[in-house]
Amino acid sequence: MPSQTTHARPGRVLAGFAAFIVALVVLLFAGSQWGSAQLTPKLGLDLEGGTQLVLTPVLSGQETEIQEEQLDQARDIISQRADAGGITGAEVTTQGGRNIVVSMPGVPPQEVEDAIRRSSQLQFRPVLVVQPVGGLTPAPTETPTGTPTGGATPTDGSTASPTEAATPAASPTTNSGPVPEGFAAEATETAEPTPEPTATEPVAPAPTGEPTSATDPAWITDELIAEFESLTCTGGDDTTTEQDPDTAVVACRDTGTEKYILGPVVVDGSGIADASAGYQAGPTGQPTNTVEIALELTGDAREAYGQISTEMVQLPAPRNQLAAVLDQQVIVAPFFQSAILDGRASITGAFTLEEAQTLAQQLKFGALPISFELETRDQISPLLGGEQLRLGLVAGMIGMLLVFVYSLFQYRVLGFVTIASLILAGIIVYLVVTILGWRYNYRLDLAGITGLIVAVGITADSFIVFFERIRDEVRDGRTVRSAVDAGWERASRTILAGDAVTLLAAGTLYALASSNVRGFAFTLGLTTIIDLIIVFFFTKPMMQWLVRKPFFGEGHPWSGLNPQLLEARNPKYAGRGRVRGPILEGAR
Template structure:
């Protein structure tokens, strides 16, 4: 039974504190995160020297180094630590003694440097086990699993932000838990934080494929499910740990394709310019609609306002519930969506105008034009949505932001045209201003070059279909009848 020392010195032991920017999910025998009962380590062997300063130089007297503990002594020490940890999580004394005796023997017999030693370990998440660190030099005794890796929501690496929001020189791994794991992690850190004076009982272990990949100390009670692990990390080692927490053990490696570093000020400026470009594009669409379609263009304006409000609400809700963040690529998708939405209105209005040119009354022209335009609008939106879906699933992260907002606004465009624009035009077609073909309505038959066709109006009256007139009232019909009898 040789003694073991930690893979990292005490000053480098990772610690978990309640800070953190969240980011993706974790691991270990399907991602288990057990409560840590890290094996007690043998103190460093001191070489003491007692020196005297006599007038005449004399050799210093030395004390012999203490003998290494025997296997029995190591086993007894491990058992005592294990019993303390197991009873601390509510195990009965007799049950804890039995399990601690078994795991202490496993610890003494375990040789982490032996190839395949970890593979032979039987990992029962409900029982304590002896296992190795991923460096194959440190041995651990772990308690039962308390949090499964599927309950970790996100993990990321980077420089820890300071009080002013600027990054510091401290490298951290930030992780966040889902709602199901938040309360469990809070209970674990509360218990371990109370054991700060009894290391290593104040540590918890993250286990992947039976190996401990990190065992930070609990430096705070973390109740919000957002933790920051710091220690002797480099950027590369922190990135590796974050990826292990995110994806578990994968038979692949990751290659950096793109990396962008921007300051908060630059990001804010880019977002401001992007939103300004979107506003300018929206203004140009409004001006074009009013020039081309006159009063009918206000339907376009109202529809764009409705679509904008729905889009804003959708982005806000997704940001709150799913952590969606609007990037420059996403803003670009919103700008493109303005043109997509305006295109649907143009197709619809032009179909109505075509029917008016053919001599149909406006009410009939609206219904017939809608039937023709609906197929075109659905087909165009379907193509846009499919293209957005392909980009989202196959492209890089930057393009995915564009694809997501494009797909979202395409669905919103379809809903607005179906449920707002068409019903609004139906109502306007029954008004005197639009139904009578006012020259500023945008549906003036003479301005559109409608065909002059005669249609029977009743009581022996014929009129031009091109001259859109509101239907005669009952009173006017009676006056006409009285004049005929006279």
């Protein structure tokens, strides 16, 4: 039996849904009056035009040519920077094996242009404090004494078996675990667990006195603590201001799961001669199952690395971790198992070979001191223009009208529920896309409009599933009111399963596709979520409210829920060649 509470207070659900739409309207209107919001969605490069920047690399040192793989890496970094302020739909390509062409909708702010051209210099900074987003693990301020005998676990969740690491003041019992991220010639088998952090634990007060080394907690000032506590690691933080290499800074993990207070730069990334990923060799020279990233340092970096590793290997966690920072994001923060004096280091950890290869590429090419000078800066016209936009909107309107006609023909007055649901879905999509353009610089391109048009059919399909389940229950002899509840229990599972598959496909497409197709995937996923909101918070309670009225509840012939008409128009199959419902005249 269906739950009798499913239609207890449909009016309250409808009132809450109306309040949600009003809140979106008020937010957008307030943003347009007192902020930078506009009342129409922002358009992408293909519909509005924009700015094209042609960048030429500037090489330092004795470099005279840029390699193709270096240029590809720089293109990927610039693409991430161009979209750092939101889903802009920027296009970044290479030209002539040397230049990089950046096409962005509208006129990019000066800080975005500066960030695109800025050198992608890799830096190594010691970790002073690390906090999982939502919790805190402050760095111990006391330096242990005595001969180091145990290991320390980095706070990124990996466990370790170092051969030479400092024992914290309190020595917990060691546990076995997989090899973590860490610098070492080889790894052994035990690790010390780090206590689980809590969200309410405050940051340790700023130490007093002048710092004596890059790992000294005295670098932590009250201002730095305030900046650290305000860091959200959700994409809204300032990543355009270049950080001073000679002072402590805050940074987020590239995964967004942790944030750090880091000391001054101790090794410049330009000192990395090579970085490669593969399987670590065993004592006999045969490859093992342990994935490693092999680093080779040269010149002054080798000496600096040896000095900092000798100092940090004696420190407690997390101050024995050295963070590699690229574009103000920590890409890896391994701890030292031993001093690295020969300039050859190995990073091992709980990552796959593919992940290690990606990280090695970041370490190798992120270390190149490549900046870009602006060769040309031009305004470009829309790639498609207003005519394609108009035709796209016309196609969407035609699709909506066809759905309206079908709904009225198939469901009679009940079809107006479908029409109202689609109109409300369109209003919410318009409001959400416009607000995203204001808050996250989302721009609607033709691929995105295509996703909106496709979503009309997906949304209509949810209503058809619901209505047909109701009609099936009516054919089974239920009252119209009870048929709504019974039909919803069955239809909701189908709707959720169908939308889950669509969301999975949209998410996969967004993650793997190019910028043009990502617009389609984004709007498809967005409208699928809005479809669920409409069905659960408007269509369902609206049906529960309507069946309380005699016109629908008693099955008026024009309601679309009349039992006699449903049986006559579509007898239900009962198995073994039999149907339930009126039989044709003269038949036996």
